[in-house]
Amino acid sequence: MNGSAGGYPPRRGLRDWAVDICLFLLAVAYGVAWSLESLADPAQPPAPAWSQVLTAGACTALWLRRRWPVGLAVALVPVSTFADLAAGAQLVALFTVAIHRPVRYAAGICAAIIVFRAGFLALFVMFRRPPPDVPLTWVFAFTAITSLAVVGWGLFVRHRRQLALSQRERAARAETEARLRAEQAQHHAREEIAREMHDVLGHRLSLLSVHAGALEYRPDAPPEEIARAAAVIRESAHQALQDLREVIGVLRAPVGELPQPTLADLAELVAESRAGGMRVGLREHLPGPVPGGTGRTAYRIVQEGLTNARKHAPGTAVEVDVAGAPGDGLTVEVRNAAPADPPRPPPGTGPPPLPGQGLIGLAERVSLAEGRLEHGHTAAGGYRLRAWLPWPP
Incomplete structure (x- = not known):
């Protein structure tokens, strides 16, 4: 043995x-x-x-x-x-x-x-x-036949054992690979959920933060402004709850069952940001409808750009440009001017969250769509977020 x-x-x-x-x-x-x-x-x-x-x-x-x-x-x-x-x-x-x-x-x-x-x-x-x-030949034949037969029988048993061992190893390896694939699928699902929750809820919660901070800093504001800010807070909170229900529904429903935003919903997103007090300009140069997956990714890019501008450069003008054609690809650009004063968190809220998590998730989303993402500060001190997405001819 x-x-x-x-x-x-x-x-x-x-x-x-x-x-x-x-x-x-x-x-x-x-x-x-x-x-x-x-x-x-x-x-x-x-x-x-x-x-x-x-x-x-x-x-x-x-x-x-x-x-x-x-x-x-x-x-x-x-x-x-x-x-x-x-x-x-x-x-x-x-x-x-x-x-x-x-x-x-x-x-x-x-x-x-x-x-x-x-x-x-x-x-x-x-x-x-x-x-x-x-006879002499019988002795030779008997010895050779018995010895060779025993060796052959032993080799047969050996190969049978090796075959059984290899089958057990393959079964164990297949079980390990299946477990790793399941863990990888769970990991990808969690990343997708994290990106979706950040994209959906980050936009709504940033609106809540801006208007709540305005109410805190200006308690002597005219009643009309307070009422308008309170209405925006109430509407944003309601929309955030609706978006949260949709995200939770994604965990329970089959993939693709729930409706997802597309590029056609971009005007509504810009209008919502304008209602929250942002100065947003939108320019679209598109010859026709954009494919669903590409449009959804472009929508998330603009959403992330507006959220970042609202958090890091409040009060500045934001320009959104969307242009492209089939075969040439779709270009999405969100840029804002330099803020007059760096944003400060409201008193008692602690340090601001670490920046960049949304851009990391956005880069992963663009990479999955086989696109390119660029972002960084401009020479004038502003910020530019630019992405190119493939648009099949």
Whole structure:
């Protein structure tokens, strides 16, 4: 058997004990059968005592075949040559080598058995004391056939075990790959949900933050402005709840069942930002309708650009340009001027969130659409967000 860590063979189980006992009994039965055969034939002398002792030792040594299969098989070659009754133990040792060691070991020991037992015994012993009823060719044939048959049987068992082991490994590998694919799918789904929640809720919540901050900084504002800001806050909160319900519905509904915004909804998005107090200009140069997936990505780009401008450059003018044609692609650009004063968070709200998370998600979305995304500050201190998306002809 193959050794375990530390050079020691693994502990025998019930099946291993059963196999060892059966092979030991087969080796003993082989010796007993040939011994009885010689006693039944008066023309042949009985096996000498030293031959029986060697046979008993060879059968007992089979209990070590799991630890030293090659060494035991080699040691039994001369033993079985002089003690015919030990040939059964020799075949068991050869069978063990064929199963648990490379083929070259089994082939070498098999050749040694044939040469030693058939050659030396037949040529030496039979020329000195040739049995009248046993021809020389029978000894050669019997030794070669039994040895080769045992090696073939051992190789068959070895390949069967290797096949079963490879099947178990393939099954385990397939199970691992399936688990990894499931985890990867869950990871992609979570990323998609995170991008969707950021794109949908970030726009609404930024409106709430701007108008709530205005109410906090100007408690003495005219009642008309307070009422208008409160109406925007109420409407934005209502829309945020609606968007949150849609995002949660995506988790429960099949993919693609819920409606998603397209480029046709861009005017409504700009109007909503204008109602919140932003100065947004929109220019569209499109020869016709844009494909759904491309339009949805363009909508999310503009939405993210307006949200960032509202948070980081409040009060500045924002320009949105959308242009393209089939075959040339769709270009979306959102740019704003430099803010007069850097935005400050309302008192008691803590430090502002780390910037850039929305752009990271937006870059992933554009990359999935096989597009390009550029963003950065302009020479005048403003900011520009520009993306190109493929538009099939």
